[in-house]
Amino acid sequence: MSRLIRALLAPFLLLVVTQTALAANIANGEKMARRWCAACHVVAADQSRGNTQAPPFSAIAKRPGFDAGKLALFLLLPHPRMPDMNMSRNEAADLAAYIASQGR
Ligand code: HEC
Numbered sequence: 001m002s003r004l005i006r007a008l009l010a011p012f013l014l015l016v017v018t019q020t021a022l023a024a025n026i027a028n029g030e031k032m033a034r035r036w037c038a039a040c041h042v043v044a045a046d047q048s049r050g051n052t053q054a055p056p057f058s059a060i061a062k063r064p065g066f067d068a069g070k071l072a073l074f075l076l077l078p079h080p081r082m083p084d085m086n087m088s089r090n091e092a093a094d095l096a097a098y099i100a101s102q103g104r
Pocket residue numbers: 032033036037038039040041052053054055060071075081082083085095
């Protein structure tokens with residue numbers, strides 16, 4: 001490959017790599033939601049009912065001002081009435097992205 005082509009391609013490749021690393025993994029978020037959250041929340045359209053007053057994820061995602069980044073932060077903090085999941089930043093981001101996808 002010529003130097004010029006390589007020089008032109010490099011920034012593009014870097015962009016692709018960083019985008020992939022930053023993109024949250026919605027499929028992983030769904031897996032976690034079904035395992036850890038479905039006992040109380042309705043986490044997906046195919047789930048019939050949660051068993052507490054916990055809001056369905058679709059309702060959370062449709063709230064005005066909903067923001068996946070803020071939600072990911074919220075999930076990292078312990079909060080009353082919900083078990084402390086002790087999850088990593090990546091896991092929280094995946095879950096938040098999944099919840100966001102339920103509002104569409
Ligand atoms: C033991 C039951 C239970 C489990 C398990 C649970 N939640 Fe909740 N969650 C609740 C309840 C109850 C509320 C409502 C709290 C309130 O209104 O004070 C809530 C509220 C929330 C809210 C909304 C907070 C707000 O702004 O009103 C989010 C987001 C949330 N849960 C995410 C999750 C996620 C993600 C999981 C899985 C990792 C999860 N929850 C697991 C019971 C649970």
